Amino acid sequence: xxxxxxxxxxxxxxxxxxxxxxxxxxxxxxxxxxxxxxxxxxxxxxxxxxxxxxxxxxxxxxxxxxxxxxxxxxxxxxxxxxxxxxxxxxxxxxxxxxxxxxxxxxxxxxxxxxxxxxxxxxxxxxxxxxxxxxxxxxxxxxxxxxxxxxxxxxxxxxxxxxxxxxxxxxxxxxxxxxxxxxxxxxxxxxxxxxxxxxxxxxxxxxxxxxxxxxxxxxxxxxxxxxxxxxxxxxxxxxxxxxxxxxxxxxxxxxxxxxxxxxxxxxxxxxxxxxxxxxxxxxxxxxxxxxxxxxxxxxxxxxxxxxxxxxxxxxxxxxxxxxxxxxxxxxxxxxxxxxxxxxxxxxxxxxxxx
Amino acid sequence: xxxxxxxxxxxxxxxxxxxxxxxxxxxxxxxxxxxxxxxxxxxxxxxxxxxxxxxxxxxxxxxxxxxxxxxxxxxxxxxxxxxxxxxxxxxxxxxxxxxxxxxxxxxxxxxxxxxxxxxxxxxxxxxxxxxxxxxxx
Numbered sequence: 001x002x003x004x005x006x007x008x009x010x011x012x013x014x015x016x017x018x019x020x021x022x023x024x025x026x027x028x029x030x031x032x033x034x035x036x037x038x039x040x041x042x043x044x045x046x047x048x049x050x051x052x053x054x055x056x057x058x059x060x061x062x063x064x065x066x067x068x069x070x071x072x073x074x075x076x077x078x079x080x081x082x083x084x085x086x087x088x089x090x091x092x093x094x095x096x097x098x099x100x101x102x103x104x105x106x107x108x109x110x111x112x113x114x115x116x117x118x119x120x121x122x123x124x125x126x127x128x129x130x131x132x133x134x135x136x137x138x139x140x141x142x143x144x145x146x147x148x149x150x151x152x153x154x155x156x157x158x159x160x161x162x163x164x165x166x167x168x169x170x171x172x173x174x175x176x177x178x179x180x181x182x183x184x185x186x187x188x189x190x191x192x193x194x195x196x197x198x199x200x201x202x203x204x205x206x207x208x209x210x211x212x213x214x215x216x217x218x219x220x221x222x223x224x225x226x227x228x229x230x231x232x233x234x235x236x237x238x239x240x241x242x243x244x245x246x247x248x249x250x251x252x253x254x255x256x257x258x259x260x261x262x263x264x265x266x267x268x269x270x271x272x273x274x275x276x277x278x279x280x281x282x283x284x285x286x287x288x289x290x291x292x293x294x295x296x297x298x299x300x301x302x303x304x305x306x307x308x309x310x311x312x313x314x315x316x317x318x319x320x321x322x323x324x325x326x327x328x329x330x331x332x333x334x335x336x337x338x339x340x341x342x343x344x345x346x347x348x349x350x351x352x353x
Numbered sequence: 354x355x356x357x358x359x360x361x362x363x364x365x366x367x368x369x370x371x372x373x374x375x376x377x378x379x380x381x382x383x384x385x386x387x388x389x390x391x392x393x394x395x396x397x398x399x400x401x402x403x404x405x406x407x408x409x410x411x412x413x414x415x416x417x418x419x420x421x422x423x424x425x426x427x428x429x430x431x432x433x434x435x436x437x438x439x440x441x442x443x444x445x446x447x448x449x450x451x452x453x454x455x456x457x458x459x460x461x462x463x464x465x466x467x468x469x470x471x472x473x474x475x476x477x478x479x480x481x482x483x484x485x486x487x488x489x490x
Contacts, residue, residue, distance in 0.1 A: 013439050016411040024359040098360065099385035105406060106395035112402040119409055123360065123390045 002032045007145055008039060012118065015145050019120055022137045033137055036144035041296075043086075043143040043150045044283055047168030049130060049190065052156035054176040055200040057107035058266040060087055060151050064111050066272045067149050077277065083148035084116040088138055090131055092155050093123040100124070104153060118147065129163035130154035136167055136303065165193035166299050169292065170282045172275075174198045175214065177206035191217055194259045196278050202263035202271070214261050257285050319350045361389045361485065362412040366403045367396050368427045369419060376448060376470075377418035383474035384416075384481065400427060404434035407443055413485045414465075419449040424459070432463055444484040448472070 002021060006014035021029035046063075048056050070082035089104035100123035111117045120138065127133045131154060142150050154164050165171050173194035191197075191214075199210050260278050264271030286292035317325070328346055331337040365381045367374055374396055381391045392410045394402070407415050415435070419427060428447060435443050444465040451459070456467045465484045468477055 013408055016409055020359075020362070020411040093390075094385065097386050097388045099388045100390045101381055101385045102390060102392045103395075105392060109395070109398075109402065112399075112405060119406075121392050121410055125360075 002028045004032050004035045007032070007036065007141065010146060012115075015118065015141065016120075018141055019138050022141060023122065023125075023132070023134045025134065029137070033140060036141060039144035040140045041143065043139075043147055044170070044279075045139060045143075045150050045152060045168045046279060047152045047154065047164035047171040048174060049154040049164045049171065049193075050156065050174030050198075050200075051176075051179050054156070054174040054179060055266050056153050056156060056174050057089065057104045059172075059174055059198065059200055059264065060089070060104075060153050061108045061110055062264075062266045062269055062272050063151060063276065064108070064117060065269075066276055068111075068114060068116060071273065077273075078280075080276065080280065082116075084146065085111075085118075086142040086145075086147035086150045087111075087117070087119040087153065088122060088135060088142070088150065089119065089153040090122045090124055090135060090155050093125050095126065098125070118142065118145075124155055131163045131167060139167065162190075162193050166302060169286060169295065170279055171195045172198050172279075174200050175210060176201040177204045177210045195257065195282050196275070197259050197261045198275060199261060199263045200266050203265045203268070207263060211261055211263060218259060218261070257282065257291075316347065316350045319353045320346060324349070361414070361482070362392065362410060363389050363414045363416060363481065364392045364394065364403070364407050364410060364412040365416045365418070366394045366398045366406070367418045368398050368400055368403060368431065369421045369423045370397060371419075371421035372396055373420050374418070376420070377416075380416060380418070380448060380474070380477065383478060387478040387482075389481075400430040400434050403431055404438050404440070407435060407440055408438045412443065414444045414446065414481055416446045416448060416481075419447060419451070422450065424449070424451055425455060428459055428464060429462055444481075446477075446481065446484075448477075 002018055003011070003014045007018055018029065018032055022033065048060055048063075050056055064085045064087060067080075067083045067085050071077070071080040073079035087104075087108065089102070089108075091100055091102045091104060093100040102121035102123060104121055105119060108119055111119060120142075122132045122135060122138065124130075124132045125134075131152070132138075135152065139150055139152060152164060152168055171193050173190050173196075175197065176199065197214050197218075199207055199214065201207070202211075260281075262271055262275045262278055264275055266272070286295070324346065328337070328342045332339050332342050363384050365377055365384070367377050377393070381393045384391045392406065392412060394406055398406075403415065403417070415431070417424075417428065417431065424447060428445070432445060435441070435445065445463065446466045446468065447459060447464050448468040451467050451469055459467055466477075466480045468480075
């Protein structure tokens with residue numbers, strides 16, 4: 001039923017069907033993913049996250065357009081070859097009905113009709129952290145299908161979406177003026193996962209203040225960056241809308257990356273080339289420093305561990321049977337035993353079987 | 354809500370040029386509340402965009418909302434493009450302002466159901482579910 005050679009050969013219908021099976025966690029999908037896995041690892045995975053209303057979908061739309069177009073070398077900027085683009089856009093499922101409205105395509109209508117673009121909407125299906133449980137496998141399938149760039153747009157929930165940093169090579173955190181004060185900007189989480197900070201809707205009042213707040217937060221997070229920013233560009237830092245180019249690491253100082261702040265107006269196509277240059281620079285940085293391999297390994301270690309946990313849990317359930325689990329639950333509910341002790345005893349019992 | 358449960362995926366789209374999407378949004382919301390995953394594409398979609406979105410999203414059902422009176426032109430085009438994409442098993446529903454005399458012709462083309470103003474969302478949900486009953490995903 002699942003045609004792996006067709007997926008590898010670029011058959012969009014076969015790919016779409018495979019993605020559904022992956023979302024549904026079928027055995028056929030597992031088998032197909034095992035076959036596809038050797039073909040993965042080629043695409044550059046770009047995560048896009050940020051609060052609702054910051055313009056993530058519009059930005060993804062414009063990024064995909066610019067990536068498709070490519071660029072001729074001009075004014076000292078390198079040429080960029082046109083790339084094929086896949087988009088995975090995650091929206092939340094209702095915790096009550098399990099249903100979802102997936103509306104990201106509304107902002108991506110410019111991409112219709114291009115056979116080198118593939119957009120897939122995903123419901124989060126109860127998963128927290130901004131991605132669906134199956135997003136990683138969906139991305140693998142798109143990678144194997146040969147897309148050069150894969151844009152992964154998270155649920156716009158705000159502060160808990162750190163899963164994307166693990167799933168993507170380059171993570172964009174999108175903010176917009178007026179979404180929060182400068183304390184929002186220094187809360188832990190979103191800012192720490194940013195490889196590139198985007199201030200979208202930067203034609204609105206408050207854009208300069210938003211950039212300032214982000215820069216101040218970055219200064220707190222990256223002392224080395226602060227030293228560099230004051231040394232090389234004066235007190236106010238680089239101008240709004242400029243990419244903060246990565247300074248050459250000092251000898252022996254070790255490789256480091258200072259997240260640049262890029263101002264964009266997605267719906268006016270402003271700042272997109274600058275943003276893509278920042279993405280390219282980040283990709284080059286990842287490769288040059290060995291960070292790419294390190295991140296990849298960390299991500300795979302995490303995936304292996306979580307799959308191992310699922311396998312062990314399934315095996316444990318199998319061995320114990322529903323009766324033993326139910327009996328333990330009754331004891332816990334009656335306050336005769338605490339959940340921790342019950343779990344330890346069940347695990348010990350299962351391992352003896 | 355088990356992790357491996359398969360969800361009914363539905364595309365709700367507004368082809369053509371009329372700008373009234375309240376009906377489409379009410380339907381999208383009702384289908385969501387019935388536990389379906391609804392891909393909502395917004396206004397002014399061409400038949401090509403709709404067929405392509407149906408393919409990429411691998412939906413089982415497409416719902417079109419048409420208030421412009423252009424249904425006899427738009428619906429056959431969408432159906433033909435769905436078939437051209439190999440999506441013969443996708444069920445197509447049409448809602449909006451559709452004169453009664455056009456309904457038999459639409460159904461003869463292969464439309465699974467037609468709903469006008471005043472149709473209950475309960476009936477629509479039931480019809481959508483029934484149309485895919487027995488299909489394996």
